[in-house]
């Protein structure tokens with residue numbers, strides 16, 4: 001039994017069932033036993049692999065994207081480059097290296113990493129030791145000092161807790177986690193329906209509401225409106241708000257039961273890009289995309305970047321570079337031997353309206 005299981009069992013025995021949102025928040029972020037607090041989840045030895053860990057090209061293209069956005073902003077003398085949920089710091093290290101081609105941008109930069117995990121903050125410190133720009137750490141985006149800023153978030157929104165509601169005869173009841181007589185975690189429902197939810201749906205339908213993600217997006221967009229800048233978020237998810245459960249647990253590169261051993265598996269949900277877009281628009285910002293990760297990276301010049309890398313690579317590395325291109329941007333399923341992130345993953349950006357079109361987003365937004 002995981003240590004967190006014991007903590008949650010005691011909590012539920014004393015206070016009664018907790019919401020799925022609270023369960024997810026504790027499973028990931030409990031100060032000592034939370035998944036991100038206690039381990040390094042990425043890579044072959046970890047539980048899952050993210051785009052920056054697949055290839056340096058991902059972070060490099062995003063670094064060039066940020067330099068271009070800064071230039072569209074009128075090249076302000078000071079710009080904060082902020083990454084939320086930076087993992088091992090790989091994306092930022094690759095982005096800063098690529099940005100060497102834009103020395104004026106690098107000279108204007110201060111880097112701000114928003115991270116809740118002390119362990120991952122240490123990894124980021126090591127990855128950025130030679131970055132050559134000032135780097136600061138914060139535990140909340142609200143702590144990033146005022147001023148124009150470019151925000152990056154890769155696989156951050158999928159890690160934020162969601163509320164789940166189930167349609168009953170009486171209305172939408174919140175899904176809770178309780179204990180069965182044997183002491184195992186089980187799903188249940190709140191006794192009173194949620195008075196603010198009125199969407200029509202058949203009895204039994206499930207609705208996920210990413211309230212924390214929407215609050216975060218609203219706050220960052222409001223800041224961009226007031227102080228200038230842009231935000232780029234890349235994640236897996238859907239482009240329309242829809243019914244259905246997407247909460248999933250992944251451990252050791254395999255799906256697991258979300259209620260089994262909380263704290264030892266990654267818990268995520270698919271991001272509702274439509275809801276994030278609405279949150280951003282509510283502040284007056286322009287929303288770019290969502291477009292597929294494949295379309296975004298291809299427009300930024302993934303193929304050219306791969307060719308340039310391959311020219312300098314040893315012959316035996318060329319195959320790996322081509323495989324990375326397919327994995328990052330190719331079509332196809334997310335699982336299996338030909339797994340690819342190109343379609344399920346989406347990119348969305350937010351900016352003030354006066355910034356104009358942003359690089360990577362000239363394709364029609366996905367409906």
Ligand code: SAH
Nearest residue numbers: 036050085086087114115116117154155159
């Ligand atoms: N962007 C990285 C890591 C993705 S995993 C990559 O692509 O490889 C999610 C990251 O978000 C981890 O660094 C995790 O510690 C961080 N995180 C999760 N919840 C957070 C929160 N509420 N605030 C800040 N960071 C958070």
